[in-house]
Amino acid sequence: MDRRKFLIGAGGAAISGSAILGSGAFTRVESQRRVIIEVAEDPDAYLGLDECPESPNQSYADIDEDGHLEIDMSPDNPTEVGGEGVNSDSFTFADDVFEVCNNGKQEAVLWIESSDAEDLDDPPEEYEDDLPRVQFYILDEEGDIQRISAENQDEAVDNEWFTSIEEGGCVCVGIRTMTKGLETGDQLIDDDEVVIHANADLVGDENGGNGDDNGD
Template identity: 55%
Template sequence: MERRKFLIGVGGSSLGASAIIGSGAFTRIESQRRVKIEVAEDPDAYLGLDGCPDSDNSSYTEIDDSGHLAVEMSPENENSDNDLGSGINSDSFTWFDNVFQICNQGKQDVCVWIDASITEGLELDEDYDDEDIVDFYLGGNREQSLVGEENGILLPVGECICVGIATVTKGLEAGDQLLEDDEIVIHADADAECDSEIVDNGRTAISFAAFCSSTPPTPTADIITISNIVFKTNDELEPVGFSWKSDDDVPIDRIVLKGGREWYVYNFDPGQKSGFVEMEGEDADAYVQPGDQDQLDELEISERSPCGDGFSGVKFEWDSDTGFTPEDD
């Protein structure tokens, strides 16, 4: 069992975790994390902790001089371009998708969950007393909590998950520390049963994604990396969102997602080299609802030419066995 501190406070926060050192297989690990928002953990340990790859929120993390992961949500974080102020805002709901990742680098599949106890005496305003002051959730799926054994998910050998952090501070005061003893425990148990309730976020699953550019060079499959996939449920491999990155000097001007009869179009001006996209109309630049051929014609996109007129690119189709695969593969 490994214990680490997490310091999450209103007006001054940090999230931390230290390393799991050892050799051989593990059956159960309880990894307690320290937050200053500061996390510490050796990325190469059997239960590896690191910043979430290709996520903007991984800028809150760094590897300290001891080789441990640190998550710093305060002005002391020199890696973040965000104006962090003096900590988490009071009187607010705050979400940080895809902050850090947990990897199973052992020899057995494990059930993973997080225990996080709130500091005694903290109470939200009565209108919000059914909310969780702090929650840890899967990737960018804010509906799928990882807190409590009942919410444990299976993490196969060699696989990783990213974890988001949510806070509710309605009625709290500056200086409040949110977690009891400034600790959380990350459990990885090969003997536990991951029989959590199936959570469906209600979105249509992605059938393909197209990465497009309006100027040379044309994006190709070998320069696109897709990671941190968010699934429709915690039971089936049906993607509804993902992080992406373009290697080399090839910015992406447009990403088109299609699922069922729905289309979501993301335009980037200027072109971007990384980001997160999902089947969510609130975030997309254009949403085409089922049967709206007029809007498809206006956007000049189709299954055969998903990037649209004036764009060229590469199309990845989803396969539950192979993941996102270039159309010609």
């Protein structure tokens, strides 16, 4: 699991990410042969993570000095006209911020594990159905939002909050924040981290995915 740092702020809230690959990425060898397993920068890894090309929101994404994807929507990464974070008491949608590519050898189911920070105030009652505070999504062919984030795999699968990426395919991921009842500077994500799951074992399984089960 590779930890990745994402920063978001209503003043500043952070998101970090990790990559979890399903089967098929590596082979175990028990004979006397030379085996090379090399750590790649995020854009070139089996689960490729990079800025979303040709998107105006790609400026929130960057590859850091360690070759890892970083998302920064905080005062540390202001816009050209001085924006320093998402609005308070608002819904903010940032389409196509970062790109996830399947550089492996089989189709994979993608979903993002994310939880709100525990110390946040509850939103006004009329916005409780809009939780969690931060959601990740893609845009479908009609331009409609398709949520792909959840607190755990069961929630993602039961609600179909996932998408499938074919071998060699890529999707751009957007970020939605809901800051009703919050103040400037509140941190939105639990432990400032999220986990990006790309699981080939879910493809074609009754518990998720929509392709053929390719096995290991």
